[in-house]
Amino acid sequence: MKREFLKWLSTFRDSIATYSYYVDFEKVFGNVDLIKVELNILNSLIGSKNIKEEFELIVYKYPETLKCIPILLAVRQSEISITDESGSFNFNFSTQTRSISEYSNFMEKSGLFDLLSNHLVNNLIDYVTGIETGLDSNGRKNRGGHLMEDLVESYIQKAGFVKDKNYFKEMYIHEISSKWGIDLSAISNQGKMEKRFDFVVKTDKMIYAIETNFYGSGGSKLNETARSYKTLSSEADTINGFTFVWFTDGKGWISAKNNLEETFDVMENIYCIKDMENGVMRELFK
Template identity: 70%
Template sequence: MRDFDEWLSKFRASISSYDYYIDFEKVVKNVEEIKVELNILNSLIGSKNIEEEFEAIVKKYPETLKCVPLLLAVRGNEIYAQDEDGAFLYNFKTMNYDVEQYKVFMRKTGLFDMIANHLVNNLVDYALGIETGLDSNGRKNRGGHQMEDLVEKYIVAAGFKKNVNYFKEMYLKDIEAKWNIDLSALSNQGKAAKRFDFVIKTDKMIYGIETNFYGGGGSKLNETARSYKMLSQESDTIDGFTFVWVTDGIGWKSARGNLRETFEVMKHVYCIDDLEHEVMNKIFV
């Protein structure tokens, strides 16, 4: 019998890898795509007649406008703005107003002031900084896949081959069709479109695997523990199918009660420490 408190004590604060923080390759690529246009706009830095010079640039090089959203840390080609003069949806890929209106935009957003008064010395460097900041927002997405990526490494290390005997992001209906097994007990008689992070197929068993990592607490953890407890109990009624849950993160320490309940009734719930001790070689038979 495993001891819950000892098991929980091995949960980690983070699983962040070196490339979790900033994807510099993507940052540089995004800026390179508009580097020429940014350098054209660099001629406006310190300008004494920035509005007239901006107008001349836009008329000669209208493609420079596509840089503007990034200078405001905005993704996309359109920006909405309104004031007492009305509401405007500016398109920075294809001009939908005259140059005068774009000058209003540059003036009222403060971009003219920033450029003319040397608040930045180089728009390419500034854009790199903006892109770096925007990319930090992508950490949530990268973090969401970190646990899956980590678990997959151990699946591969255990000798399984992708799309041969292990599969990623597989729906119940696809599992049923591929191996002719009835999983309606897990899908509320076909009403729920359940998907597993991984599915492993051995000669004797089909394993549905869920993975997650919680670095912080919250009500979601209690619901996760309850739902996986139910999923495990439902899986126990199906011959030839086993549910496996791999989770970790110190966020669980704030929801230890619900996790303990699931741990006590669920045979196959594991943490990263278990993976490091080659538990996968013991589970999948």
């Protein structure tokens, strides 16, 4: 039975966020634990009246405390580049590559001495936990991309498929061709383009190559995605024993519904979360 596009689109979700989507506290606490001893040593600087001298003594005795400095500035990498009136400088905090006085100068000019000596923080472990929480929230976009993959994979498993036995994650075109001896040159521009599919499901009669995505907000990328998957689907239709399947969802599609509708009208195997809930995988993968 022919599906109605607008009715199908109306089932799209605002969000598929899980509890850990907003902040991965396990990761946050793990990162803090890695430098907890060093942070406790630097805690002795809080409220110091002679912070420059005390910092230099700490670095002399415990040079490993240097690795904590970047995160105090909400920087993940261990190297920080600085440009001032004297020129450009690179500070490595994973190992001591400069004199202690140069690191001390960095602390002073970056404002960290002021932060510590004037009691603007009370405990560096709590302070870094807050920084890690903030930095982790920036990872929501990456986590959001994996949420749809995880959801689709859960339904593949519910349909009775077993990972690395009859369904596979992240397979390239050349891997599919090699594993099952199928010619996929029609979708690889005669072998010139290498594409990776999120999942591949293998049944006795068919190879299903699957792409997944969820768009909570609009943007030009959605139109590009709809057009490229429309082309990919038509190319896949020329290959015997091979089917391209697209699982997508998200209210972001409302801003690009015209392009999505064009793809929907010509692509048989395009589905949303509601379709998965209604058991489409058991019907499709036969």
